[in-house]
Amino acid sequence: MAHDTNHGDSGPDIAFGRLDPADYADNFADAKPPLDRPQALVEASRCHFCYDAPCVEACPTGIDIPAFIAKIASENLKGSALEILNANILGGMCARVCPTEILCEQACVRTAQENKPVKIGLLQRHATDWLFDAAIQPFSRAPASGKTVAVVGAGPAGLSCAHRLATLGHDVVVYEAREKNGGLNEYGIAAYKVPDDFAQRELDFILAVGGIEIRNGQQLGRDITLTKLRDRYDAVFLGVGLAAVRSLANEGAELAGVHPAVDYIATLRQSPDLATLPVGRNVVVIGGGNTAIDIAVQSKRLGAETVSLVYRRGPDHMSATGHEQEFAQINGVTIIHWAQPASLAGAPNGAAGNAAHVRSISFERTALGADGRLAGTGEQFTLAADMVFTAIGQVFLPDPLHADSASPIELQDGAIVVDDDRRTSLPDVFAGGDCVPGIDLTVQAVEDGKRAAIAIDRRLRGTA
């Protein structure tokens, strides 16, 4: 039974509780169920135990994949989990969210052999789940170094850096603007990828090693400056992610009912009861990345009747992987290629007389011109829309750094410039994750944090 959140007859159709209560649980349960023991053994036996294995090279954190799979096969699950976590402390999260089809599994020789890679992600989950379920804490800290490092941001990059530093014997203080930790693990990843509060369980596991203090509600640029951090701590790591979103510039973009996808996803992820979360009958998503896919599928699974994902170029140009596009289509999302937003039209929001609310959105078809550039063809079409989600990119917000002229840090193309060690232009400041150049994935953020921690450790011990 759907519950309208507005009471007018001509208003937008936005309602919560569109589904039977049981359907919410089904729709947001594990999208990829875990392997049981026999399945894991069969899958592990498919691994050839390659030498100089291509899959390892394709993993941004360089997990020794054949080694951890062999340990699953021999039922040495603790050893297997450690093989993973030593290289990637968020190996449990990565097992759930990595787009393996463009990483390790793409490189797996079984892809070349029979187009059926070893299910590395699911095996990784099998081993790490085992360790979590067994409630084993395998990590301990090296003797105290007497040094303290500030980490800004408790997302994957910051947590990875903090954990490695703590195990190496340094104390860590994390400054996190939000009330909850985990970054996009907690606020961004699609709900059906991380059910059962996995982000917080993993966080607890990471913090249990000790030596990591998190100060929530502390925002760099507002509550503290980089210069202060540099004064107070022996080194600083910035893992602030992308704090801003690109928005539409079209006529009607300011209408009510037009939301950045990441905001709505954050609300969804924090919603204690999805049956109380309103969603439009007709939803339009603009964008071509994984965020667009995630918002489209989650809208559909909340009960939206039609969800159209509109992207200005073709399927091959989308940054969402082919696998993700297919996933959206299986979930009943209509993907429309080669069209860009032209204008949004609204209507007064019913009896309440609130600000005008979006009711439809018009698109112009696009094509590549002779010069290879994208251009509108002039032809238009209109889609009914009770909600419009924009997923056209997140951007790095440099303000917290610009506010601080005493610590000028080099930026380029909207990202913090770093070297191989993830060191910025300031010798005691390191950075990683989405706020530095490179692929924006959880696993890359983890690798960045790990590398920075190793370099910071060398610096603090005077061995570099």
Next chain:
Amino acid sequence: MADLRCKIGGVSAPNPFWLASAPPTDKEYNVVRAFKAGWGGVVWKTLGEDPPVVNVTSRYGAIRHQGQRMAGFNNIELITDRPLEVNLREIKQVKRDWPDRALVVSLMVPCQEEPWRKILAAVEDTNADGVELNFGCPHGMSERGMGSAVGQVPEYIEMVTRWCKQHTNMPVFVKLTPNVTSILGPAHAAVAGGGDAVSLINTINSITNVNLDAMAPEPMVNGKGAHGGYCGPAVKPIAMHMVAEIARDPECRDIPISGIGGISNWRDAAEFIALGAGSVQVCTAAMHYGFRIVDDMIEGLSNWMDSKGYRTIADFRGAATRNYVDWGALDINYELVAKIDQAACIKCGLCHIACEDTSHQAIAATRDNGDRHYEVIDAECVGCNLCMHVCPVEDCITMEPVDNNKPYVVWGDDPRNPASVQDRQ
């Protein structure tokens, strides 16, 4: 359509696929189901003296290999635990209902003439086609002086076989134990005693698994385990060697062989027959998948024989025996080198690491614009086949003969042999 009929030791069957003496042949119920499924014959589960034996519970162990269940199988069961009279009545009924199928009865009684005489008379009354003397069972019964306790002493084999030949006109198959240093001693004894055929192998002494929590061998009987008899796919190579040893032995020239050990499909059967077996017996594969597997055994063997132009089993029986020689008869001048089909290679690196770490450093690992490349260094390759075996891609690594224009020379004649003829001259 090939003619699959077989006749061995005077016993005829519509096809060479028999069920070995074991649980699948313990009762009329099982045997009738087997015959309905198409099996050419059975060797009835071993009969003994009354009162029947008592079995323990928890009886089977198994080896899994890389997800393959029952790659090896082990048991600690004894002979039939049903009364002799019940078995005999059922045997008689089945033979009456299924006259065209081979029905051989396995026997094991104490090593004295009288018990053998008695039981042979009782079996003869069933009109069974023959008897098989169980000299193989390596567990339980051997502790009571039967089974492999007899099979390991050629003099006993000869003696009991001779008794049986004296007391019955039924063909006598002698089932051999592999738990001996040479299979030829027992085989010669079976020939000397007048046996009509040998059946081999019975199971191999084994401990399949150790339960590391209970610290006891599996299968565990109330905290303890006994050694069992090992069988299944894992033992096929051992069985084939023993079959071939007998098949090529001059003293055994005239004794037919019923091949047993790890046979799971028609191809396994064809290999045993090519090494000299006249029929084959199956246990583990049937216990794993049920009697229906015989359908593919019959059809597959028949299709393969058609494709090769073999009309009868005899057309290829023993065809590989003549090529089974001692090492000293091999051509020392023959040369092979490994060759990698680069288009098929999936870059797993297994050939390289195997040869590099454990053989002859004959496969180079390089990068070509970042892409892995594996290449055989012909001059270093000794043609051992290791890389071909480890490569997970079928036919990606092949072993290619080198045309070296050298004659067939055996080690005994090779100048490099310090004891060779040329050297001594």
